[in-house]
Amino acid sequence: MKYMLLIYGNEDCWTEEERESCMIESMAISKELESQGKWCAASPLQSISTATSVRVRDGKQQIVDGPFAETTEQLGGYYIIDVDDLDEAIAIAARLPPSKKGTVEIRPLAPLPEVATPEKDTTASMDS
């Protein structure tokens, strides 16, 4: 079962040194998960000061500087993992260094409905 771990925290609560050791520890956890076939993707995000928000209303693009919502804790990174159940996801989330300063939100990925997609075999056979 796939889960996204969303890393929330106050961007200002880390010193440079702490940030670096957090990255090193997180990368080690990612490597370990990858070797067990439990890792799908992960990345830290740039600060919210770099965020751009886009909305389309009545056919018009609205482009705004800044994140979706101004909050005390911001989304600072994510992991996508593939594990047995919620308990395993919780155990991994609890090992991530940001869980000690901020919050790790665990969200199961929703399965996509199995609809025929116009690609690969089907389109290829139709073309020929």
Next chain:
Amino acid sequence: MTSRKSVVVHPDEIDRIYRNDSRKVYATLVRLLGDFDLAEEVMHDAFSAAVQKWPVEGIPGNPVSWLVSTARFKAVDMIRRRKRLAELHPELTRRVAELESLNGSPAGLEIQDDRLRLIFTCCHPAIDPKVQVPLTLREVCGLSTEEIARAFLVPSSTMAQRIVRGKAKIRKAGISFSIPSLTELPNRLDAVLSVIYLVFNEGYSASSGETLTRSHLSDEAIRLARLLLELLPHAEVSGLLALMLLHESRRDARTDDQGDIVLLEDQDRSRWNRGHIAEGQQLVEQSLRTGLAGTYTIQAAISAIHAEAPTSEETDWAQIVALYDVLLRFGENPIVELNRAVAVAMRDGVEFGLEIVDRLLLQETIEQYYLAHSARGEFLRRIGRHAEAIESFEKAASLAKQTPEIRFLQKKIAAVRSISKPT
């Protein structure tokens, strides 16, 4: 599935198996299928098959195992037939293969543990605490949504929503059907204990209806606590088991032949179950010695003091008041304060108890609690304020939900009326 054509199966017998074993069957099916709704559906199918087959073939040697096996076959059929269901729950298709390999062999004896497994699932901390208890009562104990709603004083529709929300969270968030590891176990225990105690209380004093006690539910709660104690010898598990056993010891004495309530002070103490009392006392002592005793153990200790007193008058009320004080240190609780008021009245005099109850009745939750008015009525009766006593008993009767409780209060009212009537 040996057939014994000579055996006549009484329909009551299948009813009895349904009552006693359907939740065990269900818990095992939930583990095997990983889906509440599918488990419920195939369990009912299996019982329907039993109703048709057993009268002809006889009841199988291990009915639970027969029901699990039959339901398992039906589940495989159903998953296959409903392609859409399989699309919605891709993990179900994966289970078909597992199930088919299992279907070759009869259901094993691992059934006992499945209910405990299911309790830990329903009490998972990732589920809203407001949802954990009703979900367990519904899924593990098989109470109806209506009964649970009454026990929690909320509308049935609200309770139904909570249960649906809980089941959806388990399914969508991938909460497993497993017993937590030893390191997680203590954290997960509190919710489980409160659920077991609520189940016991539901059985000891059903929230409404004709029958005051439903011993089956209480037996279930005691059984679950024993199983839990075996798995996790924690002080509060002993405390809870002791508390339930000590209450249970008075089951026969707390109602008379007509099913009417007999108060603790009027009970025939020779009818108390000495075996339960001895076991309860031993568990309380065991738990107190650990130094880790919590609210269940303290409540059990109070119950144990009642159990060892030869009469109500000879009860060590001072120690009971002291234990209620300890209990209140764990957190404010108006119902504990009400019980303490009764103990204070016994220790110091009725006026002192009445003063506390009057203060408590200013709180909205207590104002709706029939026992508070009943206690007030009893205090007033004892000091001869008859008109006010009748008023309190009448208020209590209007709030009480069970027939025996209402009858008890009506008798009280009649008794006070007959004394106060001017001659």
